[in-house]
Amino acid sequence: MVTIGVPRALLYYIYFPMWQRFLTDLGCKVVLSPPTNERILNLGTQATVDEVCAPVKVAFGHVLDLADKVDYVFVPRLVSVEPRAYICPKLMGLPDMVKHSGNKMPELLSPDVDLSRGKMSIARALSEARHTLGKSVWPTLRAFYLSLGENHKVEQRLMSGLTPEEAFHGTAWRRTPGVRMKVAVLGHPYNVYDPVLSMSLIEQLRRSGVDVVTAEMLPQHKIDVGLQGLSKELFWTLSKKVLGAGLYFVKTPREVDGIIVLSSFGCGLESLIADLLERNARRSEFPFMHLIGDEHSGEAGVVTRVEAFIDMVKGRSEHASNISSHGNLQHRPTSTT
Amino acid sequence: MQSKVYLGIDVGSVSTNVVASNASGEVLGTLYLKTQGQPILAIQQGIKEISALIPQDAEIVGVGTTGSGRMLAAAIVGADVVKNEITAHATATLRCVPGTRTILEIGGQDSKIIILNHGVVTDFAMNTVCAAGTGSFLDRQASRLGIPIEELGQLALNAKTPTRIAGRCAVFAESDMVHKQQVGHSTSDIVAGLCEALVRNYLNNVAKGKGIVSPVVFQGGVAANVGIRRAFEEALGLPVHVPEHYSVMGALGACYLAEQIKTVSTFRGFDVADADCQATGVSCTGCGNNCEVVQFSLNGEIVAFWGDRCGKYGHNRVVASN
Structure with a gap:
């Protein structure tokens, strides 16, 4: 049986259920790399060029981790998954970076998907995968069609407040009793859910009694509400979701008590999106914090900022229950019943 | 009693x-x-x-x-x-200077800005990429110029025509200062330029986009530097108050x-x-994270652990023990 390694990085956090079903139905054994740890980060940073962001370095580390355990490592090149919007070029470049890094590299299974050029690119990607794995046409098509529904199956779990990891693998977290606030953690999924890149931000918040909601836990129609009224349509698929979710929360302030944006140092997309969000949040006097991560391993900086942010949100909401944000005593209509 | x-x-x-x-x-x-x-x-x-x-x-x-x-x-x-x-910091400042709206804090390696409204923190930021605008950088430049750090501020006040120093990066600032020295600018002009550069860097990076409203309070070790304080006042066009206990507000x-x-x-x-206090670093080999766990003992008795990601050691964390 052919074994295929899937790196627990980058688009894994979005497409894993689909990939897993497709590869399993084709008769392959899927091996998932472990959650990112220091060793994987080190493997990745040592092998990649300096310019790429930390998430790509981490993905590289996952590929290396899988290298001698599997026949192929699955690193698809998703150029575009919807009309007129694209995936980040650094992510697209990963298969080439792996191939040309000069290290001894595993065999890659890396079909190209570019839906901006029409649906035919799916046929080409499937045919490429089929030839590499030595499968015939019909089983491949069947596996593909069956895999399409897989992501919908986890949707319910995501909407209930589980992270992709929890939704994919059926684990759950126990809500800390006495939750008093809800904070949105926004950013590219491979940052937000990666235990090393995010410095366990979600864990840290939950441990402090804060409910976390992310863009992945939000139904599409709410993200569309957020994106309404933008002067120009964004052409980055991943950032669209982040911005849409953020603007939705700013527009409907009762949904969360604050927004934390987590991005990678050197991310061009987030440098625009985070700033755009910050301006909107500030205009509405909405608690907002932007954290920029890189290859750090010292958590102290994040811990301090997150603690301060929680204190700030608490202080503001206690205050707001007495006085409105404009400084006048809140007018309490006398009951007429 | x-x-x-x-x-x-x-x-x-x-x-x-x-x-x-x-x-x-x-x-x-x-x-x-x-x-x-x-x-x-x-x-x-x-x-x-x-x-x-x-x-x-x-x-x-x-x-x-x-x-x-x-x-x-x-x-x-x-x-x-x-x-x-x-x-x-916010707690201390609100008690010492009631009504404060903006706190500028510059310490050794951290700098922060805290925005307050009606005695509540509404926004804050800390320095991100670089420590160019902090105390240790000033310390280093003072010792390079052979000036005691305490006199740096007074020297800046004596400047007639402050030179422009690149403030974005500590390394650039230093090479710029060396260049200005070689060209023949006076030390006080260079130091005044350094103060302005540091303030510019702080306002552009830490205070980026935040509305700075009076009363403004400046604290942290660097607040001892009258040159920086004046540079802040000039850049903001607002009076900047330095509280009595500025260096120990935290x-x-x-x-x-x-x-x-x-x-x-x-x-x-x-x-x-x-007491005999011992902090020992233990490299945990339980998983690939290789956490550097700190084991803290007091008079030979282990009283606390920290630094583990998974909480394996944290369960034994006895911060408050009798």
Whole structure:
């Protein structure tokens, strides 16, 4: 049986259920790399060029981790998954970076998907995968069609407040009793859910009694509400979701008590999106914090900022229950019943 | 009657500060000690020295710690409250200067801005990429120019035509200063230019986009520098107030935060100043994270762990023990 390694990085956090079903139905054994740890980060940073962001370095580390355990490592090149919007070029470049890094590299299974050029690119990607794995046409098509529904199956779990990891693998977290606030953690999924890149931000918040909601836990129609009224349509698929979710929360302030944006140092997309969000949040006097991560391993900086942010949100909401944000005593209509 | 005393300890990268206050919030004594890379010794020294500044029969009813070494300090002294620096600074400033709207804080390696409205923190930021705008950078430049750090500010005030220094990066600033020296600018003009560069860097990076509203309070070790203070006033077009205890505001905030505890203090007593404190780094091999776990023991007895991601050791974390 052919074994295929899937790196627990980058688009894994979005497409894993689909990939897993497709590869399993084709008769392959899927091996998932472990959650990112220091060793994987080190493997990745040592092998990649300096310019790429930390998430790509981490993905590289996952590929290396899988290298001698599997026949192929699955690193698809998703150029575009919807009309007129694209995936980040650094992510697209990963298969080439792996191939040309000069290290001894595993065999890659890396079909190209570019839906901006029409649906035919799916046929080409499937045919490429089929030839590499030595499968015939019909089983491949069947596996593909069956895999399409897989992501919908986890949707319910995501909407209930589980992270992709929890939704994919059926684990759950126990809500800390006495939750008093809800904070949105926004950013590219491979940052937000990666235990090393995010410095366990979600864990840290939950441990402090804060409910976390992310863009992945939000139904599409709410993200569309957020994106309404933008002067120009964004052409980055991943950032669209982040911005849409953020603007939705700013527009409907009762949904969360604050927004934390987590991005990678050197991310061009987030440098625009985070700033755009910050301006909107500030205009509405909405608690907002932007954290920029890189290859750090010292958590102290994040811990301090997150603690301060929680204190700030608490202080503001206690205050707001007495006085409105404009400084006048809140007018309490006398009951007429 | 025994007088009730609160202690606040702020362990920063450059200085370790200790403040004692009484039940009505009056400051009984402040200490500003250099950490010099030895936080345990600095904390013990601080405990020893502060005990001389408070009444003999005083009862310690609450201890708060803050700063990057707050966990360590809490483990040593048995703190009741362990708080981040933002909250500690805001708490102290609001008590000392009621009505403050903006706090500019520049310390050894951190700089922060805190925006307040009606006595509540509404926004804050800390420096991100670079420490160009902080105290250790000024320290280094002062020693390179052969000027005691205390005189740097006064020297800047004497400048007639401040030179322009690149402030974005500590390395660029230094090479720019060397260049200006070689061209023949006076030291005071260069130092004044350095102050302006630091303020420009702070306003562009830390305070980026935040509305700075009067009253503005400037604190942290760098607030001792009158040159920086004037550069802030000029850049903002607002008066900048430096509070009396500017250099120990974090510790003072920790003091005030300790007032809120309702239980009996877990303070270990002043004897910890002479106790045998050992922090040992253990590299955990339980998983690929290889966490650097710190095991802290007091007189041979392990009292606290920290630094593990999974919480395996944290269960034994006894920060507050009797």
